[in-house]
Amino acid sequence: MNYGYFDEKAREYVITNPNTPAPWANYLGSPDYGAIVTVNAGGYSFVKSGAAGRILRYTFNQFDEPGRYIYLRDEETGDFWSASWKPVAKPLDTYKSECHHGTSYTEIISEYNGIRSRVLYYVPMGATHEVWRVSLENLTDRERKISVFGYCEFTTESLYTQDLVNLQYTQFITKTEFHDTFLLEQINEFNYPRPDGTTGRERFFGLAGAKVASYTGRREQFLGRSRFDKPQAVVDGKCDNSLNYNGNPCGALQFSAALKPGEKTTAAFLLGQKTVFEAKEIVDRYAQTAETVDKELQELIAYWHGELANLKITTPDKNFDTMVNTWNAFQCFITFVWSRAASLMYCGERNGYGYRDTVQDIQGIMHLDPELARQQLTFMLSAQVHHGAGLPLVKFTHNAGHEDTPEQDSYVKATGHPSYRADDALWLFPTVYKYIAETGNTAYLDEEIPFADKDVGTVREHLKRAINFSMTHLGPHGMPAGLHADWNDCLQLGAKGESTFVAFQLYYALIIMKEFCANEPEYVKYLDETAENLLKILNEQCFEGDRFIRGFREDGVVIGSKKDNEANMWLNPQSWAVISRGATAEQAEAILNTACEKLNTPYGLEVMQPSYRYEYFEGARMRLFNPGTKENGGIFCQPQGWAILAEALCGHGNRAFQYFQESSPASFNDDADRRVIEPYVHGQFIEGHESPFAGRSHVHWLTGTASTVMVGCVEGILGLRPTPAGIEISPAIPQEWDGFTMEKVFRGKKLHITVDNSAHKEGKPAKVILNGVERAAGVIPADELREENDITVVM
Ligand code: GLC
Numbered sequence: 001m002n003y004g005y006f007d008e009k010a011r012e013y014v015i016t017n018p019n020t021p022a023p024w025a026n027y028l029g030s031p032d033y034g035a036i037v038t039v040n041a042g043g044y045s046f047v048k049s050g051a052a053g054r055i056l057r058y059t060f061n062q063f064d065e066p067g068r069y070i071y072l073r074d075e076e077t078g079d080f081w082s083a084s085w086k087p088v089a090k091p092l093d094t095y096k097s098e099c100h101h102g103t104s105y106t107e108i109i110s111e112y113n114g115i116r117s118r119v120l121y122y123v124p125m126g127a128t129h130e131v132w133r134v135s136l137e138n139l140t141d142r143e144r145k146i147s148v149f150g151y152c153e154f155t156t157e158s159l160y161t162q163d164l165v166n167l168q169y170t171q172f173i174t175k176t177e178f179h180d181t182f183l184l185e186q187i188n189e190f191n192y193p194r195p196d197g198t199t200g201r202e203r204f205f206g207l208a209g210a211k212v213a214s215y216t217g218r219r220e221q222f223l224g225r226s227r228f229d230k231p232q233a234v235v236d237g238k239c240d241n242s243l244n245y246n247g248n249p250c251g252a253l254q255f256s257a258a259l260k261p262g263e264k265t266t267a268a269f270l271l272g273q274k275t276v277f278e279a280k281e282i283v284d285r286y287a288q289t290a291e292t293v294d295k296e297l298q299e300l301i302a303y304w305h306g307e308l309a310n311l312k313i314t315t316p317d318k319n320f321d322t323m324v325n326t327w328n329a330f331q332c333f334i335t336f337v338w339s340r341a342a343s344l345m346y347c348g349e350r351n352g353y354g355y356r357d358t359v360q361d362i363q364g365i366m367h368l369d370p371e372l373a374r375q376q377l378t379f380m381l382s383a384q385v386h387h388g389a390g391l392p393l394v395k396f397t398h399n400a401g402h403e404d405t406p407e408q409d410s411y412v413k414a415t416g417h418p419s420y421r422a423d424d425a426l427w428l429f430p431t432v433y434k435y436i437a438e439t440g441n442t443a444y445l446d447e448e449i450p451f452a453d454k455d456v457g458t459v460r461e462h463l464k465r466a467i468n469f470s471m472t473h474l475g476p477h478g479m480p481a482g483l484h485a486d487w488n489d490c491l492q493l494g495a496k497g498e499s500t501f502v503a504f505q506l507y508y509a510l511i512i513m514k515e516f517c518a519n520e521p522e523y524v525k526y527l528d529e530t531a532e533n534l535l536k537i538l539n540e541q542c543f544e545g546d547r548f549i550r551g552f553r554e555d556g557v558v559i560g561s562k563k564d565n566e567a568n569m570w571l572n573p574q575s576w577a578v579i580s581r582g583a584t585a586e587q588a589e590a591i592l593n594t595a596c597e598k599l600n601t602p603y604g605l606e607v608m609q610p611s612y613r614y615e616y617f618e619g620a621r622m623r624l625f626n627p628g629t630k631e632n633g634g635i636f637c638q639p640q641g642w643a644i645l646a647e648a649l650c651g652h653g654n655r656a657f658q659y660f661q662e663s664s665p666a667s668f669n670d671d672a673d674r675r676v677i678e679p680y681v682h683g684q685f686i687e688g689h690e691s692p693f694a695g696r697s698h699v700h701w702l703t704g705t706a707s708t709v710m711v712g713c714v715e716g717i718l719g720l721r722p723t724p725a726g727i728e729i730s731p732a733i734p735q736e737w738d739g740f741t742m743e744k745v746f747r748g749k750k751l752h753i754t755v756d757n758s759a760h761k762e763g764k765p766a767k768v769i770l771n772g773v774e775r776a777a778g779v780i781p782a783d784e785l786r787e788e789n790d791i792t793v794v795m
Helices: 160-165 219-223 232-236 276-285 289-307 318-338 355-364 370-381 409-415 424-439 442-446 459-471 500-516 521-542 572-579 585-599 638-649 653-663 665-675 705-717
Strands: 004-007 012-015 025-030 033-038 069-074 080-082 096-101 105-112 115-122 129-138 144-152 174-178 182-187 203-208 214-218 249-259 264-272 311-314 352-354 393-395 448-450 456-458 481-483 494-499 683-686 697-700 720-723 726-729 739-746 749-756 767-770 773-776 779-781 788-794
Touching: 004 318, 004 665, 025 105, 025 115, 025 318, 033 129, 069 115, 069 129, 080 105, 105 289, 115 289, 129 144, 129 249, 129 289, 144 203, 144 232, 144 264, 174 214, 174 249, 182 214, 182 249, 182 276, 203 249, 203 276, 214 219, 219 232, 219 249, 249 264, 264 276, 264 289, 289 318, 311 318, 318 355, 318 370, 318 653, 318 665, 318 705, 352 355, 355 370, 355 393, 355 424, 355 705, 370 424, 393 409, 424 442, 424 459, 424 500, 424 720, 442 459, 456 459, 459 500, 459 521, 494 500, 500 521, 500 572, 572 585, 572 638, 585 638, 638 653, 638 705, 653 665, 653 705, 665 697, 705 720, 720 739, 726 749
Parallel strands: 749 788
Antiparallel strands: 004 012, 012 096, 025 033, 069 080, 069 144, 096 105, 105 115, 115 129, 129 264, 144 249, 174 182, 182 203, 203 264, 214 249, 311 739, 352 393, 448 456, 481 494, 683 697, 720 726, 726 779, 739 749, 767 773, 767 788
8 A cells, every 4th residue: 555655856755645554754954943743743843852952742652643733624614624634634535635745844735625725844944943834725616714723732841751741840830921923931931031031941833924813822721621633722713812821831823814716825833942032033024924935945945955966866766766866865864963863763862972873874975965974074083082982972062072981980870871882983984985085085084183082183093093992802712892782782792702793894994994094004014914814813713604603702602603593694794794895705695695595585684583582692682672673683774785785896786776675665655554654764674574564664764774775875786986086886786777877976076977788787887988988997087087077887
């Protein structure tokens, strides 16, 4: 069953049946003022923190309520409905609904009873308030009188948990006021007011473009004894002009529209955490409602479509195009900006950036906006401790050079993280490499950046110390110790257990560093010897002919041997053996074949198999999950990106694309009830074959899947592989494709790329024609590129 379609031209996903299997959501604004809005207008808003700056109430994991509701009432008949299908939920045979989720805006269009409504939700560029524009059109041939009620449910205070549970306090600190065009919520009104009498904690809900006909700031009065599907004020046709004093605040404003046949009208509800003066100024700014909103929407679209413009592909597979061009790319920006701050799964409790997550997220936007990526990369380098490890959690208030670390109680108390993870700082290597390769800015390596606690060093020095951290935390076999976790948060191997995944990451880091330190022969020698030794250990201790094991427990027992009954085959060591360039061609063939055979399912590759049930060990925390779920044998989606990349690097285009398709959200568009979450965004994992719900996906939007699958598609399948010297274009595509085209901006130059696959190969192109001149496949030096380039890649 499908609930909507991709409109690639508008870069929208259009939901035509609002009765979706889960609240399909979109992101508006930024964490400075963030808003999540669903197909039925559910969701919440916050300032800076979803947990500590919450403005709108939302009940997680329930009925997608409350939301940014707009009720419409026919004043002649008393019949009422909502501008989103729910909360009133008129029968869908009489109510038409279209929800257009776009790049940071959502428009919900409904048609009922001869009235068309178009409600546009957005946060203007750089602003910290939100707009709900309401346009109504009379589609009938008689005059209609329609009442419009806008409703939002304020929290009683900014800490969302306090709002929900500490009622003996929170109910008694808030009141509402009415100021002609808006309602204002006061919180702790007399606590440290500023000279102008405001506190900075006020929220407002205003109306522009129409006159307020009635209002209430009391939820109890708006709803009466009913729920959101039948609010008393809407039943009655007016609010009672009451205000809240002790109790539940809300914003409810009514206006009336008289519409001649064919006539349209536009007004806007406005919302934010603003003082009385700011609120008035904002409402006044929207007096010319339609014009102001149009202008702001155009600005938003221009910004976002501009961010997505550096790569545009046209392949035989429309779902692939829409994911790469729009949805996966937009999701990468959302994870880049929002980290794991707030979604319908994350309540906003994480008070900082996870190290690995963030360094990975940066990779997802590298091909689109490398300079924006660099800013965050520099920030993450400044969160590296002087000994080279990454801080497990980088506080939002991070103050480089002055931070405490997991060695200190104060850090542990503030963050809850007592120890380092083996992999965190190793993600810097591919990320720094990708930045330098995309931009050619090798001088970045000499840029000085402070460490988190003390010392300052160049980027190169930061990377050296990261290697040093790994090399001073080795286990008995000479491989990196697993410490608190490697990529897998559920694998706690401690100071003596060892991780093959991290060993391959370290090997890759050593290879990358050779290129970054070419002028330091002594250091290069060290890197060479270390890499050679590490590879020898990996081959001698960890290779079982058809797979690499996952590592060693603290007591030396092997994890992931083919002799084991459970968890005998793991995906990441195989993909990373290839990505790191550690595996020989022969090994690569063998291990990728085993991965396909033992782990692949119709919905992607399971992270390991069989799931732990009985034969686990203390550090295998994934045993807590049901088999086939998350790290316990689920189809963890981030590793799909690595599998795609590994297959593509081997020139296995058929399999790379197959893996993309199996787990791609868009592939589930016509089987949306199976996947449950949005067919336009990646989730953290998909349930595996051991679950009765194989194919169901979870933890939407904020997940490392976005960046990793993006890299798998861009570097892997499309084969766009920048290097410091230039760019290699080496697609790995389904054999049946005749070819495809790409428009790519690389270092400010335009590349018009045509891939000619009349030979019907799946990888490893034969030659390249650059501006009419034939050359061997391989890196095209950047200095041979013109402002505009015609490039044909002949497979
Ligand atoms: C979650 C975490 C991520 C971790 C992964 C695997 O996605 O956010 O940091 O690598 O799980 O455990």
